[in-house]
Amino acid sequence: xxxxxxxxxxxxxxxxxxxxxxxxxxxxxxxxxxxxxxxxxxxxxxxxxxxxxxxxxxxxxxxxxxxxxxxxxxxxxxxxxxxxxxxxxxxxxxxxxxxxxxxxxxxxxxxxxxxxxxxxxxxxxxxxxxxxxxxxxxxxxxxxxxxxxxxxxxxxxxxxxxxxxxxxxxxxxxxxxxxxxxxxxxxxxxxxxxxxxxxxxxxxxxxxxxxxxxxxxxxxxxxxxxxxxxxxxxxxxxxxxxxxxxxxxxxxxxxxxxxxxxxxxxxxxxxxxxxx
Numbered sequence: 001x002x003x004x005x006x007x008x009x010x011x012x013x014x015x016x017x018x019x020x021x022x023x024x025x026x027x028x029x030x031x032x033x034x035x036x037x038x039x040x041x042x043x044x045x046x047x048x049x050x051x052x053x054x055x056x057x058x059x060x061x062x063x064x065x066x067x068x069x070x071x072x073x074x075x076x077x078x079x080x081x082x083x084x085x086x087x088x089x090x091x092x093x094x095x096x097x098x099x100x101x102x103x104x105x106x107x108x109x110x111x112x113x114x115x116x117x118x119x120x121x122x123x124x125x126x127x128x129x130x131x132x133x134x135x136x137x138x139x140x141x142x143x144x145x146x147x148x149x150x151x152x153x154x155x156x157x158x159x160x161x162x163x164x165x166x167x168x169x170x171x172x173x174x175x176x177x178x179x180x181x182x183x184x185x186x187x188x189x190x191x192x193x194x195x196x197x198x199x200x201x202x203x204x205x206x207x208x209x210x211x212x213x214x215x216x217x218x219x220x221x222x223x224x225x226x227x228x229x230x231x232x233x234x235x236x237x238x239x240x241x242x243x244x245x246x247x248x249x250x251x252x253x254x255x256x257x258x259x260x261x262x263x264x265x266x267x268x269x270x271x272x273x274x275x276x
Contacts, residue, residue, distance in 0.1 A: 004095070006104045012040040013108075020078050024069025027081045030112055030120040031062045041105040048109075048129055048137070061123050067209070083118050090114035097180035098138060106138040114242065116235050117214045131242050171241040171267060184240045187262070188272045194257040194264065199245035204232030238265035240272065 002010055016036030020028045038045040038055055045055045072078060080088070091111030095103045112120045113131050169176040169184075176184075203216040205226040215233045234246040239262040246254045257264045257273075264273070 004092075004101065004103045006102050008041055009104050009108055012036040012105055015039045016084075017078050021072040021076075023066050024071055025066075025078070026072075027079050028084050029081050030083050030087050030115055030118040031066070031123070033084060033087060033108060034112055034120040034123065035059065035062060037105045037108055044105050044137070048133070049127055054127060058123055058127060061126075062119070065119060065209075083115055087111040087115045087118075093180075094135070094138075097176050098135065098142070099176075099180075100138065100142050102142075104138065104141060106134050106141060110134045110138070116237075117212050119212050122213055130244075169271060171243075171271075184268075185272060187239055188264070192259060194259050194269065194273060196255060196257050198252075199236045199254045199256050199263065200251075201231035201246060202233040202236075204229045206232065236263050238263055238268050240264060240268040243267075 002013070005013070013033065013036060016028050016033040019032040019035040019039070023032070025032070038058065042055075046052060049055050049058065087108075088111060091103060091107045094110040094114070095101075095107045100107070109124065109129070110131060112118070113124055113129070113134065115121055169181045205214050205216045205221055206212070206229055207214075207226055209225070213232065213235075215235075216228060221228070234244070234248070236245045236256070237243060238245065238256065243265045245256040245263055245265065255266070257266075257269045
């Protein structure tokens with residue numbers, strides 16, 4: 001399962017198991033994976049969070065939300081939670097999207113942000129870490145310069161060449177591999193209608209234990225387990241490049257295209273749908 005992971009990424013997952021055992025948890029959760037990355041890759045943590053103090057503050061945020069239990073012996077195997085399994089799936093997807101053969105700690109953090117309802121993603125967002133930033137960091141680490149015919153930085157590269165064949169695509173500062181582009185095309189195929197709309201904050205549910213955030217769709221919920229936060233959900237994102245549509249600084253300009261279920265940003269809408 002972990003053949004493609006770098007040595008640092010593997011050690012980060014090992015440390016995630018250690019963090020879970022120290023908190024007395026029966027399984028490895030996304031926040032333990034975040035702690036594992038920060039414990040293993042000090043340079044990456046300081047570069048993204050700008051200081052050792054900020055790294056310590058992240059640890060303090062997680063500790064504050066965790067209810068400590070009896071420490072689990074190292075001889076006991078701790079499984080990955082379902083949330084953590086999804087994080088690792090997103091991690092592989094992000095590496096594939098960038099055509100990176102190896103999976104490193106930056107990819108692990110991308111996976112955490114993609115599992116956007118977990119507390120670890122909330123912490124990363126709170127400290128200003130974005131997917132765009134992590135993708136550019138992964139590109140920097142991989143140091144794979146694009147060829148001259150792919151050097152278009154205006155947004156789109158190689159889309160709809162010939163009979164709609166896509167090869168590469170540049171979005172949010174990173175160059176996508178052809179395989180991920182084809183997968184993205186499949187997402188937009190067969191939809192009925194995409195309408196331009198303003199992305200607005202929607203009501204959210206915050207889990208009292210752990211602080212996980214999720215969209216409230218109007219269904220009944222357990223008030224003992226969740227708090228309802230009016231306009232607390234600002235995470236509608238482009239289904240292709242995962243760019244967040246809502247901008248706190250420019251709410252009146254937070255436009256995107258939606259088919260009622262998914263959203264596309266302006267760039268991906270033009271790349272994948274305009275002219276079809």
